[in-house]
Amino acid sequence: xxxxxxxxxxxxxxxxxxxxxxxxxxxxxxxxxxxxxxxxxxxxxxxxxxxxxxxxxxxxxxxxxxxxxxxxxxxxxxxxxxxxxxxxxxxxxxxxxxxxxxxxxxxxxxxxxxxxxxxxxxxxxxxxxxxxxxxxxxxxxxxxxxxxxxxxxxxxxxxxxxxxxxxxxxxxxxxxxxxxxxxxxxxxxxxxxxxxxxxxxxxxxxxxxxxxxxxxxxxxxxxxxxxxxxxxxxxxxxxxxxxxxxxxxxxxxxxxxxxxxxxxxxxxxxxxxxxxxxxxxxxxxxxxxxxxxxxxxxxxxxxxxxxxxxxxxxxxxxxxxxxxxxxxxxxxxxxxxxxxxxxxxxxxxxxxxxxxxxxxxxxxxxxxxxxxxxxxxxxxxxxxxxxxxxxxxxxxxxxxxxxxxxxxxxxxxxxxxxxxxxxxxxxxxxxxxxxxxxxxxxxxxxxxxxxxxxxxxxxxxxxxxxxxxxxxxxxxxxxxxxxxxxxxxxxxxxxxxx
Ligand code: CO
Numbered sequence: 001x002x003x004x005x006x007x008x009x010x011x012x013x014x015x016x017x018x019x020x021x022x023x024x025x026x027x028x029x030x031x032x033x034x035x036x037x038x039x040x041x042x043x044x045x046x047x048x049x050x051x052x053x054x055x056x057x058x059x060x061x062x063x064x065x066x067x068x069x070x071x072x073x074x075x076x077x078x079x080x081x082x083x084x085x086x087x088x089x090x091x092x093x094x095x096x097x098x099x100x101x102x103x104x105x106x107x108x109x110x111x112x113x114x115x116x117x118x119x120x121x122x123x124x125x126x127x128x129x130x131x132x133x134x135x136x137x138x139x140x141x142x143x144x145x146x147x148x149x150x151x152x153x154x155x156x157x158x159x160x161x162x163x164x165x166x167x168x169x170x171x172x173x174x175x176x177x178x179x180x181x182x183x184x185x186x187x188x189x190x191x192x193x194x195x196x197x198x199x200x201x202x203x204x205x206x207x208x209x210x211x212x213x214x215x216x217x218x219x220x221x222x223x224x225x226x227x228x229x230x231x232x233x234x235x236x237x238x239x240x241x242x243x244x245x246x247x248x249x250x251x252x253x254x255x256x257x258x259x260x261x262x263x264x265x266x267x268x269x270x271x272x273x274x275x276x277x278x279x280x281x282x283x284x285x286x287x288x289x290x291x292x293x294x295x296x297x298x299x300x301x302x303x304x305x306x307x308x309x310x311x312x313x314x315x316x317x318x319x320x321x322x323x324x325x326x327x328x329x330x331x332x333x334x335x336x337x338x339x340x341x342x343x344x345x346x347x348x349x350x351x352x353x354x355x356x357x358x359x360x361x362x363x364x365x366x367x368x369x370x371x372x373x374x375x376x377x378x379x380x381x382x383x384x385x386x387x388x389x390x391x392x393x394x395x396x397x398x399x400x401x402x403x404x405x406x407x408x409x410x411x412x413x414x415x416x417x418x419x420x421x422x423x424x425x426x427x428x429x430x431x432x433x434x435x436x437x438x439x440x441x442x443x444x445x446x447x448x449x450x451x452x453x454x455x456x457x458x459x460x461x462x463x464x465x466x467x468x469x470x471x472x473x474x475x476x477x478x479x480x481x482x483x484x485x486x487x488x489x490x491x492x493x494x495x496x497x498x
Contacts, residue, residue, distance in 0.1 A: 005068035006078060008061075009085055010281060016056050017280035021239045023049050028237040028244045032229045047104075054100075057092035077283060080465045084282030087162065094147050095140060103140065106132045107410040114408040123378060123397040126408075131374045133410050134367055141368050141412070153368040156413030160289040161420065163467055166365060169416050172423065172482040173358050179486065180355055181388060187339045187351055187493045196334045199317075199326040203254040211254070211320040212247060212261040218312070219265045219299060220452050221245075222272050233405070234260045236267035236296075240279060243268045254321070255335065256347075259300055266299030267292055269452070273460035284463045287471055289414065293421020294428060295459065301350045301422065302429045303451060305492065307333045308443035339493065341389040343399040350422065351489055355388035360404075360415040368412050377401045424472065426485040428455070431476035 023046065030042055066089060069082050095103075110129035117126045141152035148155050154165045213228055226243035238244035245264040247257045270286055278284035286292050303309055310333035317327045326332070339349045345356035363380050366372035372380060378393075381401045385391045393400040401407075406414055432454045433439050442450055458475035465471075472479050 001073045003069070003072040003074060003078070005065040006072050006074060006082065009065050009069060010081070012056065012059070012062070013085060013282060014280040016053060017239075019049065019053050019056070021241075023053065024237055024239050025242075025244075028229075028246075031231040031233075031235070031237070032244075032246060054092060054097075057088060062089055077278070077465060081278070081281050081283035084285070084464050088282060090147065091144075091159070094144050099136070099139060099143070103136045103410055106136050107408070110410075111405065111408045114402065114405070118398055118402045121396070121398040121402075123402065126397075126402060127374060130408065133408065134374050137410050137412050138368060138370065151369065153365045153413065156368055157416065158413075160414050160417050161468065162288055163469065164288075164290070164416075164420070168480075169361060169420070172480065173354075173361060173416070173419070176354055176419075176482065176486075177358050177388070180351075180358075181390075183489060183494070184339065184341060184352055184355070184389070188341070190494065191334075191339060194334055196338070197326040197328075197331050199254070199321075199324055199335070201253070202251040203321055205249045205251060207320045208249050208254050208257055211316060212258055214316055215258060215313070216245070216261060216265050216268075219262065219269065219448070221265050221268055225272055226268060228261065234264055236264045236271065238271075240271045240274045240284070243271045254317075259304055259336070262304050263296045263300035266296035269299075269455070270295040270460050273456055275461055275463045275465075278463060283465055287459075287462070287464050287466075288468050289417035290420035290424060291459065291468060291471065293418055294424035295421075295455065297350075297422050297425040298428055298451070298455065302425050302488075303443070303448060305333075305337050305350065306440075306443050308440070308446060309448075310336055311444065312446035337492065341391060343385070343391060343393065343396070344403055346404075351493060352389060354419045354422065357415050357419040359384040359388060360406075363401075364407070364412045364415065420480065423480060423482050423485040426488040427472070427476050427478075427481055428458070429488070430484040431458075 026042065026046055026049070030039075030046075034042060066082070066086055074082060106129070110126075110133045113129055114126060117123075137156070138152065141156050144155035144159070145152045148158065150158070151166060157164050157166065157169065209228070213223075216228060217223065221243075225241060226238065226245065228245050228247065230248055231246035232248065234245075234247050236243065236245050245261065245268050247261045247264065249257045270292060274286065275284050307329070311329040314327050314329045314332055317332070318324070321327075326335070337349070339351045341352050341355075342348060345353070345360075348356055359381065362384065363372065363377060366380070367374070367377075378397060378401055382393045385393050385400070406412075432451065435454070436442075436450050439450055442448075459471070462471060462474075466474060469479050
C-alpha cells in the first residue's frame, strides 16, 4: 500500500514547519531583544519570509495532491492530518494577495498610531484608521463566509476556533450574561467583609525572576527546551521544540508577573507536550485557541486559585522576598481570588473577566455583520460596561474601546476564545475531580502531578487529532457545557458556609 500524494504533502508540511520555526524565533526576538533601529529591516525580513510561506501553502500542485490523498489508504491519524492540511490550504487560498497586502498595511498603520493615540485618549485620531481596518476585515469575512457557506462573523470565529459558530457562542454567553452581574455583586459584597493584608514591596526584579522560574519548574516546564524572558506584552512563542515564554516585572506588584507566568506556563506545557512523533505535521499542532486558553487558564485560575497552590507558594515567597504576614497561605489565597469590577480586561479576575469578553463579542459581531459602524463603538461600549459591570466609560476611550491591541491589528473573532477557554478549563477540572475524588487533598498537599497527567493524556498528547467537539467528548464525556464554569465560580466564591 503506497500513499505517494500523502507523502508528498507530509514532506511539504515538514518543510513549512521549519520555516515557521524561524519565523516564530524572529518574532520572539523582535519582542524581547531587538534594538529599535533594527525594526525596519526586521519587518522587511519577516514580510519576505511570510510571503515565501504563503507561496508554499498555495503551491498549485498541492491542490491535486490533496484530492489524490483522499483516495489513498490512510490510517486514522493520517486522515486527521489530511483534514488539517485541507483546512490550511483552504484558508491560504481564500484571500487574494492584494487583499492580504492591504490588510497588512492598514493594520500596521492603525496599530502603530494606536500606540500613541491610546495613551493620549485620541479616539478622533484613531477612528479613520480603524474604519479602514474594519472595512478590510469585513471584506475578508465576506470572502471566507462565501467559501465556508456561513455568516461573516462565523467565518472569523472559525479562524481561531474551527467549527465554532455565533449561535454556539450565544448559547453559552447569553445565560452567562444573565447571571453574571448578580453573582459579581454577591461576591464583592461577601469579600468586603474579608480583610486582607497587602504585601509590602518593593520586590526586586532579580528575586521575582528567580521566583517565576522556580514556579515554572514546579509546574513541570522543561527548561532544557524553553526559556523565560521579558517583553511589553506577555506571550508564549517559539516552537514546540523550543518554547519561549515572556512576562513583565513591576517592582511594586509581584503577583501580576507571577500569575502571568503561571498562565503562560500552561500554554508552554501544552506546546512542549504536543505529540512528538508527529511533530512538524498539522495533526501535531495545538487544537484551537479556546483549547490553548483552557490550558493557560487551567494553570492560572483552576490551579492557581486553589488554596493548595497558595499554600505551596507561601514558603517560596518568604524565601524570595523575606517573611511577611501577607504571605500567610489563607491571606495569600484571598489576595489571589480578589474580585473587583474594573475597566481593563487584562487585569480582570476570573469572575469579572467574562463580562469583558461578552461585551467585545457583542460589539465585534455587530461590526463584522454590518449592524454597527466603527463610530458607534464608544456608545455601545459604555452601555455594555454599565449593564455588565456597573461602570461608566463615557469619554474614557483609553480604558474603554481603545484598550486592546486586537481590533487595531484587525483581529475580530478571537475574543470569545478567552471565555470559552475558561469554560473548558472548568469542565476539565470537573471531569478530573470525578475521575480522581482525592484531587483536592492532593492539591492541598502541593501535589499537582494528577493535573499534569490528566492534561497530558486527554489534551496535550492529542494535538489536532480530533475536532474540538470530539476532543471535549473524549476528555470529559460531553461537549462544551458552561454549567461547570458557573458551578466552579459559585463553589469557589460563594461557598454555602465558611
Ligand atoms: Co493566554
